[in-house]
Amino acid sequence: MQQDLTSYEEPGFTLAPWEAPAILLVDLDAFFASVEQLDHPGWRGKPVIVGGDADKHGVVSTASYEARVFGVRSAMPSSTAKRLCPDAIWTHGHFDRYREVSNAIMGILRDETPHVQQVSIDEAFLDVTPTAVNREHPVDVARRIQRRVEELGVTCSIGVGTSKTVAKIASDMDKPRGLTVVFPGSERDFLAPLPVRTMSGIGAAAEEKLRARGIRTLGQLACAGEDEIVRLFGKNGRVMHVRANGGDDAPVEADDAVKSVSNEMTFARDLETREDVEAALATIAAKVGRRLRRKGLAGRTLSLRVRFSDRSVRSVQRQLARPSDDELAFTPLLFRMVEEVWRPGTPVRLLGVGMGGFDEPAVVQESLFDVTEAAPAEADVEPVVADEGKRRGLIEATDAVKDRFGEAALRFGRELRGEGNTTGSASKNPADYK
DNA sequence: TCTGGGGTCCTAGGACCC
DNA sequence: TCTGGGGTCCTAGGACCC
Numbered sequence: 001m002q003q004d005l006t007s008y009e010e011p012g013f014t015l016a017p018w019e020a021p022a023i024l025l026v027d028l029d030a031f032f033a034s035v036e037q038l039d040h041p042g043w044r045g046k047p048v049i050v051g052g053d054a055d056k057h058g059v060v061s062t063a064s065y066e067a068r069v070f071g072v073r074s075a076m077p078s079s080t081a082k083r084l085c086p087d088a089i090w091t092h093g094h095f096d097r098y099r100e101v102s103n104a105i106m107g108i109l110r111d112e113t114p115h116v117q118q119v120s121i122d123e124a125f126l127d128v129t130p131t132a133v134n135r136e137h138p139v140d141v142a143r144r145i146q147r148r149v150e151e152l153g154v155t156c157s158i159g160v161g162t163s164k165t166v167a168k169i170a171s172d173m174d175k176p177r178g179l180t181v182v183f184p185g186s187e188r189d190f191l192a193p194l195p196v197r198t199m200s201g202i203g204a205a206a207e208e209k210l211r212a213r214g215i216r217t218l219g220q221l222a223c224a225g226e227d228e229i230v231r232l233f234g235k236n237g238r239v240m241h242v243r244a245n246g247g248d249d250a251p252v253e254a255d256d257a258v259k260s261v262s263n264e265m266t267f268a269r270d271l272e273t274r275e276d277v278e279a280a281l282a283t284i285a286a287k288v289g290r291r292l293r294r295k296g297l298a299g300r301t302l303s304l305r306v307r308f309s310d311r312s313v314r315s316v317q318r319q320l321a322r323p324s325d326d327e328l329a330f331t332p333l334l335f336r337m338v339e340e341v342w343r344p345g346t347p348v349r350l351l352g353v354g355m356g357g358f359d360e361p362a363v364v365q366e367s368l369f370d371v372t373e374a375a376p377a378e379a380d381v382e383p384v385v386a387d388e389g390k391r392r393g394l395i396e397a398t399d400a401v402k403d404r405f406g407e408a409a410l411r412f413g414r415e416l417r418g419e420g421n422t423t424g425s426a427s428k429n430p431a432d433y434k
Numbered sequence: 435t436c437t438g439g440g441g442t443c444c445t446a447g448g449a450c451c452c
Numbered sequence: 453t454c455t456g457g458g459g460t461c462c463t464a465g466g467a468c469c470c
Contacts, residue, residue: 056438314464317464
């Protein structure tokens with residue numbers, strides 16, 4: 001069943017027919033770093049690292065293959081990466097640019113088939129199952145996609161299989177510019193020797209649970225009793241067991257709407273005072289509010305995350321009386337929420353603010369700011385400015401300035417100061433929050 | 435100087451309603 | 453006065469992904 005593809009380019013080569021579902025996973029190679037090398041010709045062939053600062057708890061987002069030679073990996077602390085590869089070229093990244101290149105590539109994929117499920121900025125599943133009208137072999141489609149992507153100046157690796165699980169794992173087996181094909185019928189043999197962790201959905205915790213029961217490979221997982229796996233992992237256990245047996249039949253489906261919008265900030269130095277914490281919360285809330293408005297979303301579920309210096313996490317979530325996209329309205333509530341999980345003096349390493357619950361149509365902006373009708377007593381969103389229309393105008397004017405001159409151009413005073421207080425270190429060193 | 439930032443989904447318990 | 457079960461919403465925490 002397995003076919004050797006090494007003579008693919010030679011005339012007379014014929015692919016074994018593909019009479020089964022065909023799923024492709026297209027994964028852009030070292031994507032962020034590749035875009036940087038595309039945009040900076042002088043960086044090509046050199047170790048390039050996209051990531052945070054080593055002295056600010058930063059981690060590596062993406063390392064070019066030249067940097068990986070030194071052992072640098074994604075998610076590695078930047079301080080470690082710096083030690084492994086001191087001469088690497090560092091950048092914090094240019095995300096608008098990555099989005100632009102990604103959109104161009106996703107356009108190519110959607111030109112190949114409408115059945116595209118974008119998983120992330122640099123990954124997508126395609127369903128290219130041969131049909132009566134289009135008999136083209138999946139491997140030929142994959143080859144053409146690789147050529148077309150390379151015309152844009154970056155490369156991709158592709159896995160071809162009869163399911164998402166197999167395609168995803170295959171795409172990872174040969175990088176960069178790899179093409180790994182798992183022909184129909186060979187799924188179980190392909191999966192059996194692989195460590196359980198290889199499979200999407202099995203992380204550190206599940207790996208450990210399985211290891212404790214002597215299960216280390218997908219073959220062992222496939223042979224284990226389904227009841228035992230379900231007992232261990234609940235609903236998810238059934239899915240895991242089926243997938244390990246090569247039986248994944250999840251369809252490729254275009255992803256739907258965004259469900260939440262959030263921003264987090266890790267601080268170079270832990271925050272301890274109420275002034276600093278509130279100033280940081282206001283800054284983060286402003287980012288969230290601005291992104292909500294840009295997307296035309298207003299949410300009812302406000303959440304707050306606090307990470308302490310020992311990495312423990314507390315979170316608080318509240319339902320708003322009505323959907324909001326306005327940080328001036330929900331920031332005071334965040335100040336109250338943070339008091340529930342934090343006492344001034346306890347060092348705070350990270351703060352995060354999120355908004356979800358977009359079920360209700362986001363377009364009804366007028367009623368959102370109409371507070372002349374008495375708000376219910378338990379309403380969580382309090383007006384900050386008496387005249388709601390004025391406040392809306394202020395927010396829109398501010399967004400417009402930020403659009404023209406960038407995020408840092410303008411901030412409401414208390415984002416940087418903490419309410420009514422000018423002595424916090426936050427006001428002296430706003431760069432800490434960048 | 436050991437661990438980011440953006441997400442999704444699941445679980446379990448409690449409140450509340452019928 | 454004591455009692456059950458289902459459904460739904462909400463909350464906190466955590467696993468997992470890229």
